[in-house]
Amino acid sequence: MEEAALLIDPEEIAALYRELCQFPSLSSACIGPEVTTQYGGKYCNIYTEWSQRDLERAENVKFCRQYLIFHDSQSIVFSSPSGNCTEIKGELLSRDSPSGAQKAVLRKITNSKGEEKQFLEVWEKSRKVKSIELTALEKHGQVYEDDQFGCLAWSHSETHLLYVAEKKRPKAESFFKPKAPELSNEEELTKAERRDKAVKGEQFVFYEDWGETLVSKSVPVLCVLDIESNNVSVLEGVPDHISPGQAFWTPGDTGVVFTGWWHEPFRLGLRHCTQRRSALFYVDLTGGRCELLTGDTKAIWSPRLSPDQCRIVYLENQASGPHQQCSRLCMYDWYTKLTSVIVDVVPRQSQGEFTGIYSTTLPERCWAADSQRVVLDTAQRSRQELIVIDTLSGSVCSLTKGCPLGSWAILTVDRDLLVARFSTPNCPPKLMVAFLPPAGKETEINWVCLEEASPIQGITWDVRTFQPPPEQINPQYEGLDFEAILLRPTQIPQTGKIPLVVTPHGGPHSVFTTSWTLYPAVLCRMGFAVLLVNYRGSLGFGQDCVDCLPGNVGSQDVKDVQVCVQNVLEEDPLNPQRVALLGGSHGGFLSCHLIGQYPETYKACVVRNPVVNIASMVGSTDIPDWCLTEAGLEYDQAALPDPAQWTKMLLHSPMQYVDKVQAPVLLMIGEDDRRVPPKQGLEYYHALKARGVPARMLWYPGNNHALSGVEAESDGFMNIALWLIKHLK
Structure with missing residues (x-):
């Protein structure tokens, strides 16, 4: 029988891979301030960041592109790209200030000696107004740029920046390091100002980290930069058994709200693990007092403050079991101190209905302008959809139900302008925008494509x-x-x-x-x-x-x-x-x-x-709980598996069938x-080779x-x- 033609020439395959790997992925977007023209029309700028593989440089290249949107606050009148793409160098994090007048950038620079340094920059209009070398200040270690702990948050007054960094470690030296020559009092003072006294015998102390993709992250601390004075302070008051992250300023800038993860008796891998015990905390900036805002027996993450600064929504799971689950959407009211469940776990899908929330993170900006509705994306069976949730009624409405089949991700929501990504298995990402219709009319949403992508033929x-x-x-x-x-x-x-x-x-x-x-x-x-x-x-x-x-x-x-x-x-x-x-x-x-x-x-x-062998993996992975949970066993950090549990883990593993394998x-x-x-x-x-x-x-x-x-x-x-x-x- 004739076979369907298959591409087999390595050079042709490499050319095909090169062609398709050049389609960029759309990673983030933010919306600039609204401008009213002299004729009464309104427009704003949408800033987008993309990532593309560069095979020659063997790295992912980040670039930005901007778009102009003319609108009447309900629909888009005209849209157009504004200039070509520009590569972004060394940016780890960037955030616009609440008014849009300033932008903060965390940047990594490698100097001529090959040393990595981190700078916190503030940009205003057409110039850089601040560039502070955080590494030289020696107040903390590396700043966290990941999406697990990391944040770069402007105070509402736009005078301070909040971020997360590794706690400063004591300098260490050998027991046998020769003693430095005696210095004059003046030299001694200068030296003391320049560096802390090194501790002997601490060179090889083990610092536990948070596992896969977070290997350099061990003890995070909350840091505040006073933009006027260039002074960096590390916040006091966070309990020693808690690792803080995902922080933002409270109403009135009186304190900071953050997610805190328990790390005793030891840290477990956190990436893709939305069931790690955590809670919402508030730390007071004046007294350093820290209080718990939610229960302390669940897993909580992605807190987001409403535009009117009255409510915080967040995601919640059980603090055990499968690493990713159907989540609750919960809300904390800042003034009444009450917590409520807005959308609960969905055990089973009704015919064609909502299947629950499955999100590793909420968009940084997810609130509608009414401070009542929240927009997010979630898997709904084999499709990723955008949904809008009314926090008063708990009702859920799809914003993508009638759209072409494919998957959507929300990038940002600002003044009810939604920026989203849409793709299908045969079509690379498109950039889509729309205005969120009034409550009750969400199904009337009208999506406009800003950056087209053609389906791949064949x-x-x-x-x-x-x-x-x-x-x-x-x-x-x-x-x-x-x-x-x-x-x-x-x-x-x-x-x-x-x-x-x-x-x-x-x-x-x-x-x-x-x-x-x-x-x-x-x-x-x-x-x-x-x-x-x-x-x-x-x-x-x-x-x-x-x-x-x-x-x-x-x-x-x-x-x-x-x-x-x-x-x-x-x-x-x-x-x-x-x-x-x-x-x-x-x-x-x-x-x-x-x-x-x-x-x-x-x-x-x-x-x-x-x-291949759950039993042999349990002692060396960053997620030993996975090994027991998926084998149907209870995990206890203080307990060692008994022989029956070792056996059960082995019997769930593919290694037991290795004698029957024939396929290369x-x-x-x-x-x-x-x-x-x-x-x-x-x-x-080794098992295959031996057979x-x-x-x-x-x-x-x-x-x-x-x-x-x-x-x-x-x-x-x-x-x-x-x-x-x-x-x-």
């Missing part, structure tokens, strides 16, 4: 829904379905059958949405069909879907993927003799399970930082992975769990493509 896609067969229904959670997104080449010869690459997502509590992703798009353009599987346990389908998987990993999720594969092989023009697996993290865990449990189905396998396996490992330690991949590689199964391992220095370095990502793709071509002949 790719077709759709979303498939599946029911588990009767014998695979979870008796505690009956009636759950699941989905997969299938990308297929448009051109199919009448007699041709397309090779299939099956990709289960990681997590396991995450989700593939109908958005632009590089690897599936390039594989599809090469001639592969790609199946992105949202097995039971995925986000966006109700909390019951999340809860049904712990204790059943390695069986229920594996069978769900296999059901999807068997269905599409029967229904679509796909070649059952040319099926491969590609998965990372828990997706790699599932891929290794599938080649062991269904060795006849899969002819090749590629795994990126896979979990390519392993891609990040040397600096703290989430799934590199030894996991090495353990599987004569073809195996190859790629080892990427300087890369963590995501393997998202530009060089690792591009080299990784080429190796994946050539491995699939070689073993799907």
